[in-house]
Structures are given as structure tokens and as C-alpha cells.
Amino acid sequence: xxxxxxxxxxxxxxxxxxxxxxxxxxxWEYLRRHPDYRRDWxxxxxxxxxxxxxGLRLLEDPTLDARxxxxxxxxxxxxxxxxxxxADPLPDAVAFTLWRLPGRKHLIHDGRRLLLMxxxxxGCLRFALAPDxxxxxxxxxxxxxxxxxxxxxxxxxxxxxxxxxxxxxxxVARTRPRPxxxxxxxxxxxxxxxxxxxxxxxxxxxxxLFGGDAVADGWYADGGLRSxxxxxxRRGRSLMHGGYRRLVQLE
Numbered sequence: 382x383x384x385x386x387x388x389x390x391x392x393x394x395x396x397x398x399x400x401x402x403x404x405x406x407x408x409w410e411y412l413r414r415h416p417d418y419r420r421d422w423x424x425x426x427x428x429x430x431x432x433x434x435x436g437l438r439l440l441e442d443p444t445l446d447a448r449x450x451x452x453x454x455x456x457x458x459x460x461x462x463x464x465x466x467x468a469d470p471l472p473d474a475v476a477f478t479l480w481r482l483p484g485r486k487h488l489i490h491d492g493r494r495l496l497l498m499x500x501x502x503x504g505c506l507r508f509a510l511a512p513d514x515x516x517x518x519x520x521x522x523x524x525x526x527x528x529x530x531x532x533x534x535x536x537x538x539x540x541x542x543x544x545x546x547x548x549x550x551x552x553v554a555r556t557r558p559r560p561x562x563x564x565x566x567x568x569x570x571x572x573x574x575x576x577x578x579x580x581x582x583x584x585x586x587x588x589x590l591f592g593g594d595a596v597a598d599g600w601y602a603d604g605g606l607r608s609x610x611x612x613x614x615r616r617g618r619s620l621m622h623g624g625y626r627r628l629v630q631l632e
Contacts (some may be wrong), residue, residue, distance in 0.1 A: 382526040384444035390575035391589045398448055399568045400560045403505060405446035405458050407567055408629035412436075413443035413450070414574060436631040438491040451487045453496050454629050457509055461546075463523040465511040470519030477520040481543075484508075506544055573610060576619030583610050 383390050399410065412418055414436060421431040432440045437454040456555050457463070467474060479486070497508040514520060520543070524533045560568075569590055571578030576586040587596045587610045599606040620628070 385576070385579075385581055385585050385589060388576075388579055388581075390572055390579055390581070393568070393572060393590065394574050396568045398446070399571055400564045402447050402567070403460070404506070404630070405454060406454070406459070406505070408454075409441070409447050409450055409452045409572075410567075410571055411617070411625040411628070412452075413441075413446075414578065419443045430497040436629065437625055438496075440490070451489055451496075451498050453489055453491050454631065457632070458507070458629050459524075459533050460540050461507045461509050462540050463509045463511075463536070464514055464520050465523055466514050467519040467521045474519035477514060479516055480554050504543060506540060555628050558611040570613050570617045570620070573613040574621060577614050577617070583607065583614065586614065587612050 389395065399407070402410065407495055415435075418435055422435070422440050422443050423629045425431065430512060433455065438455045441450050441452040464477065477608060479497075482497075482499050484499040484504065484506075489496045489498070493495060494512055495509055495510040499506050499508075522537060524530070525538055527533060572590055573586050576589055581589070584596060584607075587600065587606055590610070590613075591606065596608065601607065
């Protein structure tokens with residue numbers, strides 16, 4: 382059996398950032414691993430319509446992980462804050478000020494409007510800016526009309542609360558709760574997917590994720606560990622081959 386310990390997928394520490402990703406960011410992690418997507422990126426100058434095939438407005442570099450990539454999904458995720466000029470502002474209306482927003486900012490133009498992503502330790506917000514919105518204008522938030530307005534309003538409220546909690550605050554230290562079981566599942570799924578894409582066997586995947594001692598003790602023909610690794614690999618491939626769309630609410 383080959384020694385896989387030097388390969389990029391083997392150290393679990395390299396995947397710790399996954400524990401703090403939201404749905405759209407996780408969707409990107411699965412999409413960027415798809416071999417056909419990577420080919421479309423290389424051929425992007427010859428295929429201008431390729432992005433919509435993947436649920437994107439623009440193709441994004443698949444070599445960038447979710448910490449550095451800025452994929453623009455089509456249609457927008459419910460958590461995207463749409464900002465428009467307020468047509469009838471109150472005298473004390475809050476003005477839009479780009480530099481008052483927290484975090485490191487990235488602007489993307491998708492051909493019709495500006496998309497703004499801002500990140501800070503432990504947080505991320507996405508905005509869609511109307512073409513006629515300018516710095517210093519009074520503004521309003523908007524959501525799409527649908528038959529489930531309560532769910533969309535709740536997503537908007539979560540984003541607004543996150544924004545209100547961070548504006549004007551410079552955190553000296555930040556504590557985080559223990560990772561949830563769902564977050565650990567995504568970490569293990571991506572690690573197992575990378576391992577199999579690199580040609581690792583199920584047993585080698587198990588050793589990378591859970592250690593040699595756990596494999597020696599629990600690797601039986603129908604044992605729990607072997608079944609667990611098989612499920613992780615199957616889940617990773619399913620999410621890579623279109624399942625990522627559920628994470629970003631594209632279906």
C-alpha cells in the first residue's frame with residue numbers, strides 16, 4: 382500500500398477552514414473539484430456561456446478555495462442582501478457607506494450590477510448593489526416575492542443581525558463554539574473526496590481521516606468504519622456532481 386501521508390489531502394488540519402463555511406461557500410468547495418468544471422475554466426475564452434451550466438454568473442478560478450474565491454451564483458442565495466436607493470427616504474435615513482461595512486471587501490461586476498462580498502474572522506456577507514446606488518444615498522433592502530416569504534425574510538433578518546453586530550466593532554479576540562456534527566461531516570466529506578480523486582483506496586482514506594490505529598481496530602468486511610468511509614466518498618461525489626446546488630438553493 383502506498384504511503385499517502387505526504388499528499389495534500391492527508392493532513393486534516395488543511396481542512397479546518399471548512400468548519401466555518403456557509404452554504405454558498407461549501408457549494409463552491411464541491412463544484413471546484415468537478416473535473417468538467419475545471420476544464421470549462423481552462424476553456425473559458427472559447428465558452429462564454431459555460432458559467433450558467435454550473436449555476437454561476439461568471440466562472441471562478443477552481444484553484445482558489447472558499448477563503449479566496451468569490452463565486453457569483455445565479456440566482457442569488459436567499460442570504461444575499463439586495464440594496465436599492467430609497468425612493469422616499471425619511472429625514473433620518475441611514476446612508477449607504479461602503480467603508481463602514483466590516484471586513485475585507487471584494488467587488489465583482491457580473492455585467493449588470495455590482496456584487497459585494499465582505500469577510501471578517503468568523504463572518505461573511507454578500508450584497509447585490511443596484512446600478513444606481515451610490516455612496517452616501519439612503520437605501521432599502523429588498524427580497525424577491527415568492528410563495529415562502531417568511532423563510533426569505535428570516536434569511537434576510539439573520540444577515541441584517543450579523544451586519545448590525547459587526548459594524549463599528551473591532552474584536553480583540555473571538556471565541557467559537559465546538560464545531561457542529563454537520564460541519565465535521567462536511568470536513569470529512571471533502572477530505573474523503575479529495576483522497577479518492579487522488580486515487581486513494583477506501584482504507585487509505587480511513588487512515589488519513591481517522592488514523593492508523595482506528596483502522597487496525599475497526600476495519601472489518603462489514604464494519605462500521607469501512608461503511609462510514611464508503612458513505613463519505615459516495616456523498617462527496619454526489620455533491621460534486623450537482624448536489625452542491627442544494628447548498629446554495631439553486632434547486
